[in-house]
Amino acid sequence: MKQRSMSSSSPDPKSGRSSLAFDLDGTVTREEILPAIARELDLFDEMSLLTDLTLRGEISFERSFRLRFQILRNVPLARIQDITGSVRLDPDIAAFIRAEADRCFIVTGNLDLWVAPLMTVLPCRWFCSKGHLGPTGAVELGEVQLKSRAIRELRSSGSDVVAIGDSSNDVPMFEEADVGIAYGGVHEPVAALHEMADYVVYDGATLCRLLATL
Amino acid sequence: MSIVGHAVIAAAGVGSRLGHGIPKALIDVCGRLIIEYQLHLLRDVEDVRVVVGYHERAVIAAVRRVRADVIFVRNPAYRHTTTLQSLHLAARDLRGKSVLILDGDTVYGARSFATFLETCRERSSLVSIADEISEDPVYANTAEDADGITVTGFSRTVPSHYEWANLALVPADYLTNDETPVFERLSAFAPLPACRVERLEVDTEKDLAACRARLERDPGFAGDLP
Structure with a gap:
């Protein structure tokens, strides 16, 4: 974590105007998106194996995402978007993002084409992995979004960045952010993230109450 | 909407004087933890923040219950x-x-706590004082007039009938990142309006025994917990 100034004698002119970087899965959404897709398509075991390996740190997030992409790449895009579009969002967090869209950002490794239905519901800027339709109409994977890079970009614009997340792949985001909030609305935040956090909160409304002061 | 919008319980410290190997907020007094009594008193406050450090997981779990x-x-x-x-x-x-x-180490009398909260109305600052003096006191030097009691300063050396009672309403800006004790920091803003509270601070084994004895004698002292 970049240390925020502890000095209280100099008023912070940016107070109340930090950029807020939200993890998507299990933070803004009430369930993880890729496992939800896999369950629908009967590919849950394959996907779980990859998720476990990633959580244990045995493969990198980027490699894991490329493999998960391979599992799902032949599924028609419309089918995936149907499933993504029906993923439940935390109502308080979603309302907050809509109300303060100018300083809210979704930071996810997920593919832009797959999560497109959620972008219309949460109209803020998104940092996603990039996909495009190939000549045969199949989705092809471009650049994988590293969460740390998104935070660096936000910080380079001069504002403090508050990162909000729940799992191991949010650790790089916390490393670059000025403030970290471990969110336990869906499940207990992973220990590594908890230990880097400035705040820990357990429900969406409470998170929004905190964010309103940051 | 409660009179007070924001409350902070400081429960990060080690409580070394008592030496139970747990944070003082988690000490059981007659079947309830100290922090449970406090959360009950703060039940109408919308924004409650608990600062955690020592055994933070255990404190978090207790609060979430x-x-x-x-x-x-x-x-x-x-x-x-x-x-x-x-x-x-x-x-x-x-x-x-x-x-x-x-x-996080104090059990407050529910009735006096409610009076304190009520006295916070329309104020930006109010400090609590108690007339039971502890073994290692922080004296509250006071002045009294028609408007009530005012604290003119806190001191370890200048005796008084009143002691600092570890509860206050203060503008957030008073709470600086300094290594001074809270009472010393607050002294810088004296005179401050004051309100008496009943409190049982748990610093030593003797305090703890006295606190338990009080609650056994007067089970409603710290409030009617569900």
């Missing part, structure tokens, strides 16, 4: 920081607001 909407503020440097610094971490983003601050 009572209410789900608490903001936990982490102070991983709890071994080397003061209570004032813990309070600063929780209140630094509440500029312009007043914050109720309390120490």
Whole structure:
């Protein structure tokens, strides 16, 4: 974590105007998106194996995402978007993002084409992995979004960045952010993230109450 | 809407004088933890923040059993920081607001606590004093007039009939990142309006025994917990 100034004698002119970087899965959404897709398509075991390996740190997030992409790449895009579009969002967090869209950002490794239905519901800027339709109409994977890079970009614009997340792949985001909030609305935040956090909160409304002061 | 919008419980410290190997907020007094009594008194306050450090997981779990909407503020440097610094971490983003601050090691009398909260109405600051003097007192030097009691300063050396009672409503800006004790910091803003409270501070084994005896004698002292 970049240390925020502890000095209280100099008023912070940016107070109340930090950029807020939200993890998507299990933070803004009430369930993880890729496992939800896999369950629908009967590919849950394959996907779980990859998720476990990633959580244990045995493969990198980027490699894991490329493999998960391979599992799902032949599924028609419309089918995936149907499933993504029906993923439940935390109502308080979603309302907050809509109300303060100018300083809210979704930071996810997920593919832009797959999560497109959620972008219309949460109209803020998104940092996603990039996909495009190939000549045969199949989705092809471009650049994988590293969460740390998104935070660096936000910080380079001069504002403090508050990162909000729940799992191991949010650790790089916390490393670059000025403030970290471990969110336990869906499940207990992973220990590594908890230990880097400035705040820990357990429900969406409470998170929004905190964010309103940051 | 409660009179007080924001409350911070400082529960990060080690409680070394008591030496139970647990944070003082988790000490059981007649079947309830100290922090449960405090959360009960704060039940109408919307924004409750608990600063955690020593055995933070256990403190978080205990608080969550009572209410789900608490903001936990982490102070991983709890071994080397003061209570004032813990309070600063929780209140630094509440500029312009007043914050109720309390120490995680004190059981407050429910009736006097309610009076204290009521007295906070239309005020930005109010400090608590008690007329039971502890073994290691922080005296509250006071002046009294038609408007009530005012604290003119806190001191370890100048005796008084009143003691600092570890509870106050203060503008968030008072809570600086300094290594001074809270009472010393508050002294800088004296004179401050004061309100008497009944409190049982748990610093020593003797305090704890006295606290338990009081609650056995008067089970409703700290409030009617569900």
